[in-house]
Amino acid sequence: MEEENEFRSWDELIPDALGLIFRKLPLQETLTVIPRVCKSWGRAVAGPYCWQEVDIMEWSKFRTPETITRMLQMLVLRSSGSLRKLCVAGLPNDQSFSFIADHANSLRTLRLPRSEISDLIVEQIAARLSTLTYLDVSYCKTIGGPALEAIGKHCKHLRKLQRCMYGWEVLDKVSQDDEALAIAATMPKLNHLEILYLRISTEAVCQILLKCPELQLLDVRGCYSVKLDERFVKKFSGLKVIGPGSDNEGWDECSNYSVSSGYLAWDFVASVMDDDFDEEMLDEAWEDDQSMEDVEMRFYDGFYLDNGGFDWPLSP
Helix, strand or coil, rough: CCCCCCCCCCCCCHHHHHHHHHHHCCHHHHHHCCHCCCHHHHHHHHCHHHHCEECCCHHCCCCCHHHHHHHHHHHHHHHCCCEEEEEEEECCCCHHHHHHHHCCCCEEEEECCCCCCHHHHHHHHHHHCCCCCEEEEECCCCCCCHHHHHHHHHHHCCCCCCCCCCCCHHHHCCCCCCHHHHHHHCCCCCCECCCCCCCCHHHHHHHHHCCCCCCEEEEEECCCCCCCHHHHHHHCCCCCECCCCCCCCCCCCCCCCHHHCEEEEECCCCCCEEECCCHHHHHHHHHCCCCCCCCCEEEEECCCCCCCCCCCCCCC
């Protein structure tokens, strides 16, 4: 009898396995290259297997609000209720946040830096985010204490919170103690808290330390009104406090956006994938007034750069 081949063809892998593999690829390749390989790979990308974790943080930094909304809706809907992680920058409005909450039954990690969301919408839908363990609402200028209080009351499993700001964004604030006190009053299970450059007092930070006994890291860099007594801090075993000085030692994954660059060569543009993702969407998503065919595109991580993402240097 002929010996059976111990190796399995790539197109015969089950969708779950393909999804695990495709999640490691860049977003552009997953959406445009993979579906053209074979039908089974196309079905895997069109289904929920690739989209239990959606990270379009880098991609979204220079996109228009309309493009971000369309991409977000397409990918979240593809997850079919299995979404566990979502990272997107610059969420444009309350409606987009409400849309996320409608599909958040399994959501554990939610990162929404630089988003235009309001206290009111957070208060209205926080109950639908009850499964969150990690929330990032850094640089969200239109929320404050009421939003954080609502999150704390409904997200009982929250372990990590990032609420960082840029110094110039809080110059008009007299005090943000309401945010610190909301954290202290409603988030006792936190073990990681970053509140960079908030206008908060020593007393408010002490309340956080006293009422969040599981805290392992407190990052208060840039909170220059905070003066913590070393002897007081030592009473909390296992706690590391960074700041309030401008020391950049570690723990900066949220507040520090590097200005690195990389490039990705494209040989072709994928054809229409499905009804939700047409050629117009591809054109909007992957280029800015440039043809996609036979070009090499550069993607820059940094933002607030002059013409960032719109005036790329010529490819070498």
